[in-house]
Amino acid sequence: MLRLFFLPLKAVLKSSGIRLLATRGAPRCGSHNGQKLPLLQRQYSTASEVALQSGRRSVSIPTKATERIMGRWLLVCSGTVAGAVILGGVTRLTESGLSMVDWHLIKEMKPPTSQEEWEAEFQKYQQFPEFKILNHDMTLAEFKFIWYMEYSHRMWGRIVGLAYILPAAYFWRRGWLTSGMKGRVLALCGLVCFQGLLGWYMVKSGLEEKPDSHDIPRVSQYRLAAHLGSALVLYCASLWTALSLLLPRDKLPETRQLLQLRRFAHGTAGLVFLTALSGAFVAGLDAGLVYNSFPKMGERWIPEDLFTFSPVLKNVFENPTMVQFDHRILGITTVTAITGLYFLSRRIPLPRRAKMAVATLLTVAYTQVGLGISTLLMYVPTPLAAVHQSGSLALLSVALWLMNELRRIPK
Template identity: 75%
Template sequence: MVLLLRLALSCRCQTAGRNLQQIQRTPLRQWLLKRGQTTEGGHASVRAASIPNAASDRVLGRWLVGCSGLVLGAVVLGGVTRLTESGLSMVDWHLVKEMKPPRSEAEWEDEFSKYKQFPEFKIMNHDMTLTEFKFIFYMEWGHRMWGRLVGLAYVLPTVYFWKRGYFSRSMKPRVLGLCGFVVFQGLLGWYMVKSGLEEKTESHDIPRVSQYRLAAHLGSALLLYCSSLWMGLTLMLPANKIPDSRNLLQLRRFAKVTGGLVFLTALSGAFVAGLDAGLVYNSFPKMGERWIPDDLLAFSPAIKNVFENPSTVQFDHRILGIGSLTAITGLYLFSRRVHLPRRAKIAIGCLTAMAYTQVVLGISTLLLYVPTPLAATHQSGSVALLTFAIWVLAELRKVVK
């Protein structure tokens, strides 16, 4: 009996000792995990950011915002390339080979001779010199190299962060989607260029890329930009804890519709650029002597005018621009009825100021017959306006409990 009592007491003491050790180790283990450390075999090993937390979210947020900045640079550079009519100067596409531009005079002559075989030189630039060709070549080369830089900025950090365990389960497919979209964007760019290198059925057609492919290329770039910026801002900025109300719900919906309208307006600018529609009616607010031009429905079927008639394309862009300005003004006025944090008020104020600036830039570009510096600024302004719209949506997002 005494032996049984001693054995029972011994087991209870051992169990209590193990429980005490477990209690003592638990806070230490949590403290180590927060700092990416574990105790394995009695030795501390570092596993930086193996569990997603606020610090790793900030790192990822800055990376994605930086990537969106590079995409913004690609959009601006692409717009300048289009305005200077440089996009068809490189008639080949090689992922690695074309990264080194021509160096010797013989290499330049060889590249120039390739360009001479295509419609743009034969119809528009038959008197172009080698010096002039070098300028448009470097414009397109710079745009393509910037695109490769964007690809590396997405893919390489993704591999690094994936191995270090920075991504949560829900984050992984989204990041893979961004990387895949970058590759798709590059292929779509070459598909667009090919449309401008093809022989037209009518000899008097001006060589230019398809406005449909141009819009698809710009639209995919803007989608990539918006996705990266949205993900980056939501990771970097703590969500505002705004008390739910009917007005706040309506404001969120209003902001989403406004953001969609801004995106659609920017996308319509691709059709304006693709058809040189900014050169058909250089007056405002009327188009020539009329509010609605006579040739608005000159093409048949009628739907064709929306995408192929320069007069209709410019008219639609005007309507969308005025609609965006009206919506943003309404959003600003409605936001004054809602109690919002300071950051959200600043974001809406910046969106409103940029909207009026963008309209002034657009009208000035039209009245001055589309000078390249002003037109490039107007194109950049559309992305800046979209940026502020995404910022507003990030500030007004609903807190997930």
């Protein structure tokens, strides 16, 4: 798989136009016995000269070819993050996230293989609140299903880490990273490691005993939102960088209307991100099961139990009714903003790809609204809810694509 990312050094040097002298002891000043050398033999890169003078093995330098390779690499990485987010959503929908009560980076990579090992794993699960309160009649076969769901999510997280860290180390060693890219790659790899720790921190909140609570054991919605939010940041940063490296830039005339459209696109992308993040609170509190009607919530536009918690701010994050209400408002606001963005873009001459991005954004937005309403009315079936969660990633991706198409070209 890694061969898709890596290009032999010889091919990179050839594509960049760099030629190294093969003659041992050849002069460095561009002449030989009083005669000038051919032009191609005098075209040294600074990095190559330093490597030859120091007697060390020469390394490549960033070129258009290496930028395309790194762009494809980050595109694959963003795809693995999207897979982790989708798989994590399904794990939450199937209530499988608390089935693995330990966290070991290497030890847990091997699943139980014998009946004795499975029974030992099941006994560990039986010591925690989810089994005692919710799943006290669960069979071993049912436990295996939720265990494998969580196991798949954790193993996929390790694949994400390898997809970032191993190629990054290779590119760094080859000298393909500019100083700016080095900082960005370090930040991305650090965020991947932070994600793993944050995931376990989130799971721990669902394993804690709460004597004063008779509610269904679940992870903290705050930690769930933090876990999802950091994953979305990682996804956005990776996808943005990949698109910036892969897509040729269109030089757009800097008009007042274009500046307005660019700001509108940025604000719309922020709304999409915020709406997706609010979905973590909906999932964490099972708020999608509270009012399964649309457009009204029950028989009212504004339900009576919207402000039952004290202080008032607590309702925004802990009252399932308010959490669902907020998610509805954010979704409606987002699709309205995208509609306005579409009509504004039609008044401005844009390149073909930018027009495609705006039209795709509008289409995905209304599809996502339809999925959300259907999920609500059908009482949150797992397959449909998973598609709705995936739709939020698709919408965020298209919003980033549009922003990238409209980005300012530095002079």
